[in-house]
Amino acid sequence: MRDALRDAERVTNDADRAAALRRAVDAYDGALAEGFDYEWIEVYREGIRRQALDAHLALATATADPTEALAVLEAAMRHDPYAEPIYQQAMRARAALGHLDEIRALRRTLTRRLEEIDAEPSEDTVDLADRLIAGLRQRRPAGQRNPRDGGRRP
Template identity: 45%
Template sequence: MLAEHGQYRLDPATVDVDFWRFASAVTARRAAATAQHRTDACEAIVTHYGGTLADGLDSEWLAAAREATRRDALDAVAALARARVADDPDYTLDLLETARAFDPHNELVYRDIMRLQHRLGRHDAISRTLTLLRTRLAELDTTPTTDTVALAQRLREHDTGIPLDGTARPAAP
């Protein structure tokens, strides 16, 4: 412990706090002068995000800090995904799955995942992603929007001709 001006704080020479690494990476991203430095900082943010800040503690002052931390992590994942989607869509899909883990009820993330699964030819995965979204939203007593269901249907049928419900289409006359 260090004492300064009547306050105590942890001594960074003897104590390591995971949030400090995360906060340092966020600061580095904000101060980055080059695209590579921003990318490096975003990768560090994603690496050091440990999930909900102070999970298990219940205090009013934590709500804003939790949301800011989650938002910083999602912003970093989104920036990495935008930077890598053209060159490495498989890595980008992994990033989107990371974003889904960070924010499991974010319907827009699931839509991006389905679009990329379609692009990568992983059409069966689209149905599983929609099912996972339904499961996660059921935790909140809600369901996916009709736009999301329609998107999944269009993407799945586009190349396979198989509806999401698995039923066969009637033969053309």
């Protein structure tokens, strides 16, 4: 993973950077020495996890296809279900695809997960979700139903 991250920093074009980031994301398969509880390992485990999440976010940003970006972001959520930047980026990708209800679902999921650790979404995240939802509502002609939203009107 670190070799791929190093390559991503050194390349000079976007396609090579995205390819290196994909290799980094593919190389990360979970916590370092998962299942082992050595005192010394936690600092390293956390550092590698953060590098992996940064790689996921960078790849999602570098990807022009919102569907591909969502796949990367959903993998990142499995590695860190509490990281708001992942949810924010996923909301933007869902908005690019016109998925109104999925933005709401992401906001609910994040809220529920943060409650597990006695926290709540930041105002920035709530505001982003509200803006994206409002923007999608404005783009949809009045009275038009969206099959992705169960046929309900916004």
